[in-house]
Amino acid sequence: MDKLGFLGRRLLQLVPVAVGITIVVFLMLRLIPGDPVRIILGSRATPEAIASLQRSLGLDKPLWEQYILFLGNLARGDLGMSLLYRQPVRALVLERLPATLWLVAYSAVLAVAITVPLAIVAARRKDRAVDQVIRGGTLLTLAMPSFWVGIIFMMFFSLRLDIFPVSGLGEGVRDRLYHLFLPSLTVALSLSAILIRSLRSSIVAVTLADFVDTARAKGLTERRIMLKHILRNALISTVTILGVNIGFLIGGTVVIENLFAIPGLGALMLSSISGRDYPMVQGITLVFAVLVVAVNILTDLTYAIIDPRVRL
Amino acid sequence: MATIQAAPAASRATIREASRPLWRNPSLLMGATLLAIVAGLAIFAPLLTPYGPIDQDLLNAHKPPSWAHPFGTDNFGRDVLTRVLYGARIDLMIGLVPTAITFVTGVLLGAIAGYYGGKIDTILMRVVDVAVAFPFIVLLIAIIAMLGPGLRNMFIAIALVGWISYARIVRGEVLVARNAEYVLAAKTLGFGDARIIFGHVLPNVITPAIVFFMSDAVLNILLGTALSFLGLGPQAPTAEWGRMIQEGRQFIVSGEWWMTTIPGLAILVVGVAFSLIGDGLADLLRVEERV
Numbered sequence: 001m002d003k004l005g006f007l008g009r010r011l012l013q014l015v016p017v018a019v020g021i022t023i024v025v026f027l028m029l030r031l032i033p034g035d036p037v038r039i040i041l042g043s044r045a046t047p048e049a050i051a052s053l054q055r056s057l058g059l060d061k062p063l064w065e066q067y068i069l070f071l072g073n074l075a076r077g078d079l080g081m082s083l084l085y086r087q088p089v090r091a092l093v094l095e096r097l098p099a100t101l102w103l104v105a106y107s108a109v110l111a112v113a114i115t116v117p118l119a120i121v122a123a124r125r126k127d128r129a130v131d132q133v134i135r136g137g138t139l140l141t142l143a144m145p146s147f148w149v150g151i152i153f154m155m156f157f158s159l160r161l162d163i164f165p166v167s168g169l170g171e172g173v174r175d176r177l178y179h180l181f182l183p184s185l186t187v188a189l190s191l192s193a194i195l196i197r198s199l200r201s202s203i204v205a206v207t208l209a210d211f212v213d214t215a216r217a218k219g220l221t222e223r224r225i226m227l228k229h230i231l232r233n234a235l236i237s238t239v240t241i242l243g244v245n246i247g248f249l250i251g252g253t254v255v256i257e258n259l260f261a262i263p264g265l266g267a268l269m270l271s272s273i274s275g276r277d278y279p280m281v282q283g284i285t286l287v288f289a290v291l292v293v294a295v296n297i298l299t300d301l302t303y304a305i306i307d308p309r310v311r312l
Numbered sequence: 313m314a315t316i317q318a319a320p321a322a323s324r325a326t327i328r329e330a331s332r333p334l335w336r337n338p339s340l341l342m343g344a345t346l347l348a349i350v351a352g353l354a355i356f357a358p359l360l361t362p363y364g365p366i367d368q369d370l371l372n373a374h375k376p377p378s379w380a381h382p383f384g385t386d387n388f389g390r391d392v393l394t395r396v397l398y399g400a401r402i403d404l405m406i407g408l409v410p411t412a413i414t415f416v417t418g419v420l421l422g423a424i425a426g427y428y429g430g431k432i433d434t435i436l437m438r439v440v441d442v443a444v445a446f447p448f449i450v451l452l453i454a455i456i457a458m459l460g461p462g463l464r465n466m467f468i469a470i471a472l473v474g475w476i477s478y479a480r481i482v483r484g485e486v487l488v489a490r491n492a493e494y495v496l497a498a499k500t501l502g503f504g505d506a507r508i509i510f511g512h513v514l515p516n517v518i519t520p521a522i523v524f525f526m527s528d529a530v531l532n533i534l535l536g537t538a539l540s541f542l543g544l545g546p547q548a549p550t551a552e553w554g555r556m557i558q559e560g561r562q563f564i565v566s567g568e569w570w571m572t573t574i575p576g577l578a579i580l581v582v583g584v585a586f587s588l589i590g591d592g593l594a595d596l597l598r599v600e601e602r603v
Binding site: 016017020021023024028029031032033139140142143144145146147148151152154155159247248250251252254255258259269270272273274278281282284285288289292293 | 444446530
């Protein structure tokens, strides 16, 4: 039951953040230099068209009233109309969301699969040659632009070896995992460079903890100590570190979607910019923020479940 | 009195120590050398190449690396080496200009919030909570979507959001430092707040922010080139590495690897240079903790 209370308190803390997010998304439109309506419609628009678009964007009312209206629409799940597609933003966003979620989840899984073994090896062989090599590798990877890594992957795995497709989403789970492998690997690589560093130092810290000495004194094998004691704690750290970097992960997919032509939110966001589809950009920005917040809550919950000490 | 003066004296000692073992800090030395080389190449670009960064030569388009064009030519016959050299001017700026702006604003805001606490601090932390709820690059893309693409607007976007990390780091440090004896002593002596913050608190807490500056420079280069790759940065025909990769991307199908590979390597070199400097500084300034 206390886990439920924990969730409740966590959600309550979110209220000011949620309000802040809506304010940022609402005010974004104000950054447009000049009159957004004239920019959208061009210089040859009729006064009637201008007035009508102003009404539909709600720009003819005072700012605070516009914000209340905006909140009311949000509460009903209304993200406004896309200027480019002439359809509700919500429908278009929901249509593109699954591809992005696939990419995010797949990248997270691959990142963990890369991170955990390398971080363990580095921590176990701290300051030895292997550790230095892994350290150097993360330094290099951290300095590589992910879109460039993606292109290199394309040139090698898709064009030269012809084992992975250059773009697209695929149908069905297996085909999708196959299509999204290179893009996810690209996102995962840059993420794991960050994760390996944090996880390595947290494993080193755990290794020095008293319960490891105790386990050793009990005569447990090194293998058992590693698996049952150190790794379990390291896993908790991994979840936390992953949660902290979720914004980085989701941001990474935006660029990679555009490179691999994956029909997700990031690709939609970019195509909306050139079409001056401001409501769409606002809607997608909002959805991305909701995604980050949701994953953060999920991380906290996972944390509470796998760490028996959390009895908040 | 001795304990009161200990903190400032220590930081001065650190600076003296720091200037001594530069050659014993391979990370810092290598990073600084790499960066100096890139900066030199950027500055002396016109002397190093007979071509201009936007000179088209359609008869020699799509040429692989050769003696005349060591890194090949692009689809307009422009020399890729020349464009990479000139591109360094813009990309070094992307690494340094927004980073410097956000360093100053972030450190100031963090120091003020941490030192005064109360309402100012609460408001700042709320803003931080909201800002970190957005993926950083999504916020940048959204801002540029509103302002319009271009290098200047890219800088504005980063400046609007990038100060957050510095403010967080410095605020945390100042929260601890404001109760330190040397601050109490300065207050007792009747020093003004500005003098205490700039003269006493900041010199003692700025180190982590300086170390972070270097990783932030790497981050900004990666973000900046990514935005530029997405078409939101400097517009054609400007020579900029992210843009060059974008422009060369369609030609990887015909095996023209040099248009994309070379500018990416350039980004990598600058990123590694800043990372090495950061690692070196972190090593070097850890002296302070031991004193």
